[in-house]
Each structure stands twice: as structure tokens, then as C-alpha cells.
Amino acid sequence: MKPAKFDYHDPTSIEEALGLMAQFGDQARPLAGGQSLVPLMNFRLIRPAHLIDLNGVSELSYLRADDAALRIGATTRQRELERSPEVAKRWPLLRDAAAFIGHIQIRNRGTVGGSLAHAFPSAELPVAMVTLDASMVLCAKTTRRSVSAEDFFLSYMTTALQPDELLLEIAVTALPGNAGWSYQEVSRRHGDFALAGAAAVLALDANGCIHHARLTLTGTTPMRVRKVEESLLGERPSEALFRDAAQRAIENLEQDSDIHASAEYRRDACAALARRALAQAAVRAVEQMKGTSQ
Amino acid sequence: MSTRQVRLTINGREYSGEVEPRKLLTDFLRDDLGLTGTHVGCEHGVCGACTVLFNGEPVRSCLLFAVQANGAELKTVEGIAPNATELHPLQEKFWELHGLQCGFCTPGILLTAEALLKEIPNPSEAEVREWLSGNLCRCTGYQNIVTAIQEAAKTLSERRT
Numbered sequence: 041m042k043p044a045k046f047d048y049h050d051p052t053s054i055e056e057a058l059g060l061m062a063q064f065g066d067q068a069r070p071l072a073g074g075q076s077l078v079p080l081m082n083f084r085l086i087r088p089a090h091l092i093d094l095n096g097v098s099e100l101s102y103l104r105a106d107d108a109a110l111r112i113g114a115t116t117r118q119r120e121l122e123r124s125p126e127v128a129k130r131w132p133l134l135r136d137a138a139a140f141i142g143h144i145q146i147r148n149r150g151t152v153g154g155s156l157a158h159a160f161p162s163a164e165l166p167v168a169m170v171t172l173d174a175s176m177v178l179c180a181k182t183t184r185r186s187v188s189a190e191d192f193f194l195s196y197m198t199t200a201l202q203p204d205e206l207l208l209e210i211a212v213t214a215l216p217g218n219a220g221w222s223y224q225e226v227s228r229r230h231g232d233f234a235l236a237g238a239a240a241v242l243a244l245d246a247n248g249c250i251h252h253a254r255l256t257l258t259g260t261t262p263m264r265v266r267k268v269e270e271s272l273l274g275e276r277p278s279e280a281l282f283r284d285a286a287q288r289a290i291e292n293l294e295q296d297s298d299i300h301a302s303a304e305y306r307r308d309a310c311a312a313l314a315r316r317a318l319a320q321a322a323v324r325a326v327e328q329m330k331g332t333s334q
Numbered sequence: 335m336s337t338r339q340v341r342l343t344i345n346g347r348e349y350s351g352e353v354e355p356r357k358l359l360t361d362f363l364r365d366d367l368g369l370t371g372t373h374v375g376c377e378h379g380v381c382g383a384c385t386v387l388f389n390g391e392p393v394r395s396c397l398l399f400a401v402q403a404n405g406a407e408l409k410t411v412e413g414i415a416p417n418a419t420e421l422h423p424l425q426e427k428f429w430e431l432h433g434l435q436c437g438f439c440t441p442g443i444l445l446t447a448e449a450l451l452k453e454i455p456n457p458s459e460a461e462v463r464e465w466l467s468g469n470l471c472r473c474t475g476y477q478n479i480v481t482a483i484q485e486a487a488k489t490l491s492e493r494r495t
Binding site: 042043044045046047048050074075078079081082083091093095119142143144145146148149229230231 | 336338354355356358361377378379382385388391392393394396397398399401402446464465467468
């Protein structure tokens with residue numbers, strides 16, 4: 041046997057799952073897709089006494105889009121997000137980010153909420169959700185609160201979730217009209233953990249000036265660079281503008297060194313990706329205005 | 335020690351067993367049910383050798399607990415061939431075109447490829463490589479695997495017409 045012993049619980053409703061979380065608190069781990077949790081258990085890096093399997097809670101898996109927002113149930117599979125025509129049309133950044141996650145076999149099982157709650161530094165969906173100003177619905181047995189994605193990710197693999205709370209839903213508001221987007225990432229091979237990543241959304245006004253800008257980089261935790269976003273407003277897209285913005289974006293970026301890359305390399309790569317992301321988002325914003333982009 | 339009853343369908347046949355919740359699906363298939371075609375490689379979701387079709391979709395069986403497969407429909411490499419004397423076109427083409435050397439990664443690759451051809455009947459080389467990115471092969475360099483999958487796609491589409 042690879043993992044240490046645990047008690048297995050398979051609730052079939054949110055209420056039942058929250059009851060179990062309240063009962064077992066920090067001795068429990070919720071199991072969603074298991075694509076990060078189970079490797080950690082197989083290595084015995086973690087040994088939860090209780091495993092609360094959310095895969096039987098069918099009310100937690102959905103994609104619902106209306107005019108105002110996209111609501112994603114926490115256990116929606118990443119592959120479903122990637123393949124949804126509605127997501128591709130209105131939140132293409134999410135589709136593009138999802139396509140970078142591991143491999144198809146991983147995305148078939150891995151969930152949107154699981155990736156967010158795991159909060160791995162190189163993960164794609166946290167960066168995308170911060171960029172899109174998503175809000176997360178966190179529930180315990182007797183409490184329900186909504187936290188912005190930026191406030192949800194606290195640090196390396198650390199989120200605002202309390203031990204008895206579950207992430208139930210992620211809400212992403214509609215992008216401004218004609219917004220362009222880009223998700224950029226560097227990894228040694230396709231599907232490997234990202235060494236660096238950047239996501240951008242830009243929208244232009246009728247004069248071709250930027251009136252909406254979002255830029256987020258991967259770091260020890262996703263970092264939205266508001267100062268840089270603000271500095272882009274009212275400007276015309278240009279290579280020089282984006283090159284300068286990208287350099288400023290990495291000024292306070294925290295990165296760690298490991299066997300795969302130094303912190304310095306990761307910062308440099310983030311700057312290059314930020315520049316490319318802004319440039320591609322600008323090109324797409326122009327295409328959207330012309331109505332030629334798909 | 336508490337155990338759980340698992341009932342599932344594998345390759346069209348009903349199976350059941352008593353498992354500890356921590357037993358991985360891979361180990362259940364191999365040790366309890368004797369279906370040793372599913373290979374155990376890295377046991378942490380990286381290599382793809384243990385890939386099976388879980389309700390039609392390729393997944394890592396080393397990242398699932400056997401209890402989670404209760405009620406599921408699985409396909410393993412033992413279920414790919416239409417009968418005891420015939421091979422699946424994928425198997426034939428892998429054989430013919432040297433799509434394997436040591437064969438350790440082959441079961442996982444065959445199942446990934448079968449799912450690919452169901453979704454994209456005539457995949458481009460880029461599409462084949464995208465799907466294969468989750469299956470590691472240390473012998474072949476992938477070239478003949480890609481060719482074999484594309485050739486099998488042709489055989490399958492000829493059969494349909």
C-alpha cells in the first residue's frame with residue numbers, strides 16, 4: 041500500500057460534506073480530482089486521517105453562464121472547462137490556461153476547485169482567476185463567505201480556506217466588450233510544471249487606447265501588478281510600452297529557486313512572458329474590435 | 335481494519351472485491367483481479383503507464399482509489415482486442431510499425447490512443463503528440479508510436495466506409 045491508512049467518507053450532498061468537514065476539521069482532507077493530493081499521499085508526504093471524497097456530490101459540478109457571470113462548481117473537471125464552447129467564447133483565458141494543465145489524462149480527473157484550493161505556485165488556474173477578478177465562495181457548516189481570488193491565495197500552497205471550509209463555487213464576471221487576452225507559460229516540456237507564467241487582459245476604447253488592463257504573474261503566489269495595470273490606462277499599445285511595463289511588473293515579484301530554475305531565471309522569464317502576454321492581448325483586442333477573432 | 339465492497343464493470347465484465355480505502359485502483363486491478371496488463375510505473379501520476387479508460391475517458395489509475403471506481407465502467411488493455419484471436423488495429427499497427435520496444439508504456443499508450451481516435455478519428459501529428467504528452471516512453475523516441483496511431487486511424491476510417 042502506498043498511502044497511509046485513512047477513513048474514507050463519500051458524502052452525496054454539500055450539506056453532508058460540510059458536516060464531515062465540521063466534524064473532522066484539520067484531520068480531514070477533501071478529495072476532488074486527486075491529481076495533486078493522491079501523489080502527496082502516495083509519497084506519504086501527507087497522511088490525512090480522514091478523506092472526504094467529493095466526487096459523489098453531484099451538485100458541486102457545473103458550469104453556468106448568464107449575461108453577468110460564469111459560475112463554476114468546485115468539482116467541475118478541468119477538461120470540461122477547456123472544452124466548453126461558452127467558456128471558449130466568453131472566457132477564452134480560462135480555456136487557454138486550462139490547456140496548459142498537465143496532460144489530458146490529468147485534466148479528465150483534475151478539478152477547477154481542486155487546483156485553486158491546492159494553490160501550487162506554478163498552477164495555471166490561480167493565475168487566471170486572479171487576472172479575471174474571480175470570487176470564491178467558501179462554506180463551512182454554518183458560515184458562507186465570498187473572497188476575491190486575490191485575497192484567497194495567501195502564499196505558497198496556502199489559501200484563505202479554514203480547516204472546516206470547502207471551496208464550493210468560483211464566479212467570474214463577464215469581460216469588458218472586445219477584450220483581448222493571453223496566457224503565456226514556460227516549461228521544460230509541454231505539460232510540465234511551469235517555470236514561469238503570465239496572464240493578461242486588455243481592452244481598447246474607440247481611439248485605440250487601453251481602457252481596461254489586467255496583468256498577473258506566477259510567483260510563490262499569483263501576483264497581480266496593479267501599478268503596472270494603472271500605468272497602461274489611456275496609453276496606446278506599443279512594443280516599447282509593454283517592454284517597460286513588463287520590466288516594472290517583476291520589481292516586487294517573489295520567486296523561489298529550486299532544482300529546475302533559479303529565482304532570477306524565473307523573474308526574467310516572467311518579464312518576457314508579461315511582455316508577450318500584453319502584446320498578444322493587444323493584438324486580440326484589436327481583432328475583437330474588427331470582429332475577426334474567434 | 336475497515337474494508338469496502340467495490341463493484342464495477344471492466345471490459346464488459348462484472349467484477350467485485352473487498353478493499354481497504356487506501357488501495358489504489360492500479361493495485362486492485364493487478365493484485366486483486368489479476369488484470370496485470372495495466373502497468374505500474376511512477377505511481378504518482380507522471381508516466382501514464384497505468385492509464386485506463388474510466389467511464390470512457392483516459393485517466394491515471396494510480397491516482398484513483400479502488401473505492402472510487404465503485405459503479406464505474408473501466409476499460410483496460412485486456413479489453414482492447416475484439417476477441418481472443420484478433421488484434422485491435424492499434425495493436426496491429428504498433429506491432430507492424432515498431433511502435434514499441436520494451437513494451438512497458440504500451441498499455442497506457444494504447445488506451446490513450448483509443449480514446450484519441452474516438453474523439454478525433456483522423457488526428458494530425460500535432461494532435462497525436464498532444465495526447466501522447468501524458469505517456470512517457472523511454473525506448474522509442476515516439477516517432478513510430480505516432481506513425482502507428484495515424485496508420486491505425488486510417489484502418490479504422492476505411493472500415494467505417
